[in-house]
Amino acid sequence: MKKMFSVIPKGLFLGAGLWFLAFGLFAQQCKVKPIVKTCMPPLAPYQYDAYAVKEIEYAAKTKKESIEFAVYSGEDYKLVFCKTELPQEVGIIIYDGSPNKKDRKIVFMDESGKKDQYVCNFHPTKTGSYFIEYEIPPATAPNQRGCIIVLIGIKE
Known part of the structure; x- marks a missing residue:
């Protein structure tokens, strides 16, 4: 047993330990299940379909x-943005195309200023991928982080 550990590089243990520490710190800050549970009521009467988590790191600029996220034309969707785990407001814009596409159009934009949740209903005109763009303001303190969770519901 002793020989097995001498074969494994010590750096591997250190790297793995740091990775688990970083993941653990993020997991403590963004407890997905309780946030999703809290944000479910505004999704009604739409049927819950999926959620997406975005880890936010604030920077100097x-x-x-x-x-x-993918949608089908002719369906009605509701998106609930759970912003409770953010130290600062983050702008939300939904586009009908990728950031690389020059002719993409804004589908929705959050100008509500609500801190906890933002709800968006929309009826896509085309099947395919849509993109949620988060505008993250400059950090007001060192090591500022948070997460935003979006719940996706579809009308049955």
């Missing part, structure tokens, strides 16, 4: 990050 404003930055934008995107997530992609």
Whole structure:
């Protein structure tokens, strides 16, 4: 047993330990299940379909990050953005195309200023991928992080 541990590089243990520590710190900050449970009521009467978690790291300058989700034309969707785990407000814009696409159009934009939740209903005109872009303001303190969870519901 002693020989087995001498073969494994010590750096591997250190790297794995740091990874688990970082993951553990994020997991403590973004407890997905309780947040999802809290944000479910505004989804009604739509049927819960999925959720997406975006880890937010604030930096010295404003930055934008995107997530992609798929929809079908002719369906009605409701998105509930759970923003309770953010130290600062984050802007939310939904586009009909990827960030690389020059002719993409804004489908929805959050101008509500609500801190806890933002609800968006929409009826896509085309089947395919849509993109949620988060505009992250500059950090107001060192090591500022948080998470935003979006619940996706579909009308049955």
